[in-house]
Amino acid sequence: MIKKRLIVPALVALALPLTLTSCNGNSNVESAGEDFEVYSIAKLKERATKDNPVKVEFWHSFGDNISKSLDPLIEQFQEEMEKQDIYITVNAKSIGGGYDGLRSRVNQGTKTNSIPTMILGYPDHFADYISSDILLPLNDYVNYADKSIGFTDDEIKNDFVQTYWAENQLTGKNGKQIIAGIPFNKSTEVMYYNASVIDPLLEEHGWLTEDGEWDTPTWDELWTIAETLKEMVANGTCTWTHMFDGNETTVSAVKSDYPVYIDSEANFFITTARQWAESKDQPVYTTVDANGKGTVVFDNEITREVQAYFLEKAEAGLWNLPKKVNQGYGSNMMNNNEAFISIGSTAGVNNNASSKYKMKVAPIPQKSFDSGVQAVIQQGTNAAILKNNSNNYTRLAAWLLIRFLTSTEVTTTFSRETGYLPVRKSAIESDEFQEFLVDDWEGDIAATAKAILAAYSQQDYYYTDPAFQGSSIVRDVVDLMIQTIYCNGATIDAAMKTAYQSLRDYQINVQEPTTGA
Amino acid sequence: MENQEVKKPSFLARIGNFFKTIGRKISERAAKKAGSSNKTQMLEWKKDGWKAAICLAPALLILAVFTFYPIVNTFLVSFFPSYNYLDDNFGYFAFDSYAQVLQDSTFWRAMGNTALMVIVSVPLSIIIALVITVLLNSIKKLQGFFQIIFFLPYVTNGIAFGLVFATIFSPMDYGLVNTILNAFGIDSVSWTGTARNIPYWAGIFVITVNAIWNGLAFKILVFLSGIQGIDKQYYQAAQVDATPKLRVFTRITVPLLSPMILYITITSMMGAFKSYSSVVSLFGESMGNGQNETFITAVGYIYKYFNKVTDGLPWLLSRASAAAVILFLFILVITLFQMWANKKKVHY
Numbered sequence: 021m022i023k024k025r026l027i028v029p030a031l032v033a034l035a036l037p038l039t040l041t042s043c044n045g046n047s048n049v050e051s052a053g054e055d056f057e058v059y060s061i062a063k064l065k066e067r068a069t070k071d072n073p074v075k076v077e078f079w080h081s082f083g084d085n086i087s088k089s090l091d092p093l094i095e096q097f098q099e100e101m102e103k104q105d106i107y108i109t110v111n112a113k114s115i116g117g118g119y120d121g122l123r124s125r126v127n128q129g130t131k132t133n134s135i136p137t138m139i140l141g142y143p144d145h146f147a148d149y150i151s152s153d154i155l156l157p158l159n160d161y162v163n164y165a166d167k168s169i170g171f172t173d174d175e176i177k178n179d180f181v182q183t184y185w186a187e188n189q190l191t192g193k194n195g196k197q198i199i200a201g202i203p204f205n206k207s208t209e210v211m212y213y214n215a216s217v218i219d220p221l222l223e224e225h226g227w228l229t230e231d232g233e234w235d236t237p238t239w240d241e242l243w244t245i246a247e248t249l250k251e252m253v254a255n256g257t258c259t260w261t262h263m264f265d266g267n268e269t270t271v272s273a274v275k276s277d278y279p280v281y282i283d284s285e286a287n288f289f290i291t292t293a294r295q296w297a298e299s300k301d302q303p304v305y306t307t308v309d310a311n312g313k314g315t316v317v318f319d320n321e322i323t324r325e326v327q328a329y330f331l332e333k334a335e336a337g338l339w340n341l342p343k344k345v346n347q348g349y350g351s352n353m354m355n356n357n358e359a360f361i362s363i364g365s366t367a368g369v370n371n372n373a374s375s376k377y378k379m380k381v382a383p384i385p386q387k388s389f390d391s392g393v394q395a396v397i398q399q400g401t402n403a404a405i406l407k408n409n410s411n412n413y414t415r416l417a418a419w420l421l422i423r424f425l426t427s428t429e430v431t432t433t434f435s436r437e438t439g440y441l442p443v444r445k446s447a448i449e450s451d452e453f454q455e456f457l458v459d460d461w462e463g464d465i466a467a468t469a470k471a472i473l474a475a476y477s478q479q480d481y482y483y484t485d486p487a488f489q490g491s492s493i494v495r496d497v498v499d500l501m502i503q504t505i506y507c508n509g510a511t512i513d514a515a516m517k518t519a520y521q522s523l524r525d526y527q528i529n530v531q532e533p534t535t536g537a
Numbered sequence: 538m539e540n541q542e543v544k545k546p547s548f549l550a551r552i553g554n555f556f557k558t559i560g561r562k563i564s565e566r567a568a569k570k571a572g573s574s575n576k577t578q579m580l581e582w583k584k585d586g587w588k589a590a591i592c593l594a595p596a597l598l599i600l601a602v603f604t605f606y607p608i609v610n611t612f613l614v615s616f617f618p619s620y621n622y623l624d625d626n627f628g629y630f631a632f633d634s635y636a637q638v639l640q641d642s643t644f645w646r647a648m649g650n651t652a653l654m655v656i657v658s659v660p661l662s663i664i665i666a667l668v669i670t671v672l673l674n675s676i677k678k679l680q681g682f683f684q685i686i687f688f689l690p691y692v693t694n695g696i697a698f699g700l701v702f703a704t705i706f707s708p709m710d711y712g713l714v715n716t717i718l719n720a721f722g723i724d725s726v727s728w729t730g731t732a733r734n735i736p737y738w739a740g741i742f743v744i745t746v747n748a749i750w751n752g753l754a755f756k757i758l759v760f761l762s763g764i765q766g767i768d769k770q771y772y773q774a775a776q777v778d779a780t781p782k783l784r785v786f787t788r789i790t791v792p793l794l795s796p797m798i799l800y801i802t803i804t805s806m807m808g809a810f811k812s813y814s815s816v817v818s819l820f821g822e823s824m825g826n827g828q829n830e831t832f833i834t835a836v837g838y839i840y841k842y843f844n845k846v847t848d849g850l851p852w853l854l855s856r857a858s859a860a861a862v863i864l865f866l867f868i869l870v871i872t873l874f875q876m877w878a879n880k881k882k883v884h885y
Contacts, residue, residue: 120848123847123848124847124848127622127846127851128847130623131622144849145849148623148849151623151851152851153624341732343731343732346707346708346730346733489849489850490850492848492849493849493850496848500823501828503731503732503823503827504826504827504828504829507733508733508827508828508829509734510827510828515828519828525641526845526850526853527852527853528850
């Protein structure tokens with residue numbers, strides 16, 4: 021009797037682990053492709069009345085700081101539309117968990133059709149949305165004859181930063197090229213450094229320009245500086261003076277396990293592989309075929325050579341990943357005066373600004389500026405429209421919002437306030453923005469301007485790898501691979517093989533290694 | 538020894554009784570049709586049966602939606618290896634996902650780690666909780682104060698708990714344990730961290746301490762309520778006979794607490810089998826030593842695939858489901874075995 025009585029509750033309780041994997045609901049998502057039509061502004065005006073405004077659900081993943089800059093711009097958009105008697109209510113919502121959390125939430129919502137009309141995301145995410153048939157190709161809006169809706173040819177070809185525009189050209193479900201998104205908040209990687217201690221060293225080597233900038237740093241130069249810094253710390257001569265609260269203060273660095281830190285494992289791997297490649301187009305990381313199917317190719321002679329080069333420098337104590345010392349970002353170590361150079365995103369500029377030293381921002385080091393390939397990764401998200409939980413009115417309203425947010429004036433304002441880079445050349449060249457860059461600012465604004473200047477000095481080297489379904493997982497696998505090499509002491513060969521094994525396990529297409537296998 | 542306590546049937550036991558009643562009434566109805574029952578009994582069954590069904594409906598509905606449907610769905614998906622979460626395309630029927638899981642050395646490492654956690658942390662935490670309970674029950678002064686002290690971890694915010702734990706077992710020299718070790722001239726140990734080489738023994742030690750600390754408060758609470766419900770006559774009789782304290786503990790306290798010990802053992806065991814979040818908080822999402830996934834657990838293995846379903850690989854749900862089903866069967870067998878083994882030792 022006891023046995024029978026206990027079996028039922030035991031079964032119920034033990035079944036809990038099974039509920040972990042079974043959150044898939046019923047999918048009956050109707051494709052919005054057939055009913056899609058670009059409505060005119062006049063038609064939207066008829067529908068978007070004061071009593072019955074058109075509602076646009078907009079998901080992003082900005083924190084409070086960026087939201088504070090975005091929200092007034094959205095209000096401005098609503099007000100400008102109201103002046104034309106078009107009433108649009110935008111519900112902007114920040115989804116937790118960063119951009120990956122946002123993508124996850126959309127993928128979960130796809131099953132129940134609880135997704136927004138407008139979204140920010142990386143091209144990798146858009147590749148997912150294309151696969152699940154929820155992304156609205158923007159071609160018809162972009163090319164619409166009425167230029168109060170569409171973009172002019174000049175805007176598309178000459179005004180939008182072309183590398184930003186290009187990364188949004190993806191292969192649609194039918195194999196055709198589509199415009200998946202419009203560039204919105206863009207960033208890149210730069211090198212932050214403690215100029216109080218490093219500028220004299222650069223001057224000694226003749227690497228400082230007349231304007232006091234380290235404008236063309238190479239990896240070899242970086243290691244030379246790092247070696248000197250290590251010696252200085254060991255000798256107790258790593259000191260500098262800095263103005264703090266109006267007083268000249270002497271600061272000493274007494275410990276430095278690694279003078280240089282590189283924040284992003286995947287960016288480091290991808291960027292250096294690209295810099296060491298024989299040409300810009302040589303596949304060294306991933307490739308995508310005409311049908312949008314991706315293949316991983318990152319285990320090759322070039323990447324192995326690059327990693328061997330950097331591992332030697334890491335083992336010499338010249339650089340490492342922040343994780344090696346239990347930190348998330350190199351800026352933490354810079355602020356502790358235990359590091360002097362940190363390579364990271366322009367979006368993290370304010371974390372690198374310090375009251376303990378004079379911060380300067382340089383482009384990231386290249387293998388060489390005289391020959392070979394120069395490369396730096398292009399980051400940041402783009403705005404897109406999802407078609408399933410929307411209609412032609414909400415889609416048009418969302419499109420007008422995207423158009424507004426990427427206009428010259430708005431992208432200038434957003435950039436000045438947030439440190440993200442403007443997406444239009446006309447914004448970069450505008451008097452307002454140029455004044456912002458050269459003005460003698462103080463504090464966070466100065467840091468933002470410096471980071472943007474450094475970012476623009478390397479805009480000719482921006483690159484992105486093509487996105488495909490699963491490409492963001494490839495990045496995760498590379499992150500872990502690099503971490504295992506530099507923090508857990510795995511050999512390059514073993515780590516590469518394990519990474520490839522993981523990708524095969526996830527059923528991601530890999531091209532068998534050309535070396536070391 | 539006979540237990541003289543009159544225990545109220547549990548909620549689950551009452552559900553069991555309800556179904557038994559339905560069965561009996563159905564038999565009676567069948568008997569009545571055969572001409573050997575009376576009218577009054579049938580009317581009572583109708584009235585009572587509907588009342589019970591209405592009362593149970595909300596709970597059953599919630600269980601059906603959030604427990605039974607997902608379970609059935611998990612079983613179903615696990616047999617379709619190419620099932621795509623995003624477009625609901627089931628593809629072909631096969632046992633491929635099970636084969637992939639069972640042939641994966643990481644899965645067996647995960648099961649081994651989990652088994653070790655169950656074998657080490659469950660008995661240890663129960664023994665420690667029992668000893669603390671008996672000691673708490675035996676003191677007169679400051680009993681309430683100590684009860685609060687031991688119960689505090691149960692109501693403490695998980696983040697605060699994690700921060701304290703991270704400080705104690707920080708892999709850096711300034712960690713509490715490493716500071717003590719350094720004071721004795723012993724080198725620091727990498728106890729925790731996302732990107733460090735953590736020795737296997739150190740990782741398991743930290744996981745075990747974490748599990749014991751985490752679960753102690755609830756166990757003490759249950760045991761204390763049980764121990765305070767034991768009739769004082771037994772202890773008085775033992776006192777008259779001058780029975781040694783250890784014998785009182787093993788012959789009176791433990792047998793009369795045995796239903797609670799069984800309950801705590803089963804729930805702790807299931808909890809240990811489901812270990813995941815504590816391991817992630819200690820060693821990061823890779824669950825230890827980068828690609829090596831040294832401390833991966835069975836549920837960690839399920840999540841490894843499940844998390845990627847909405848991260849762009851919707852075809853991995855079948856693999857995660859197959860692993861979940863295997864874990865389910867594993868826990869089921871162990872639990873049934875445990876209940877069978879304990880049957881004669883538990884005094885209701």
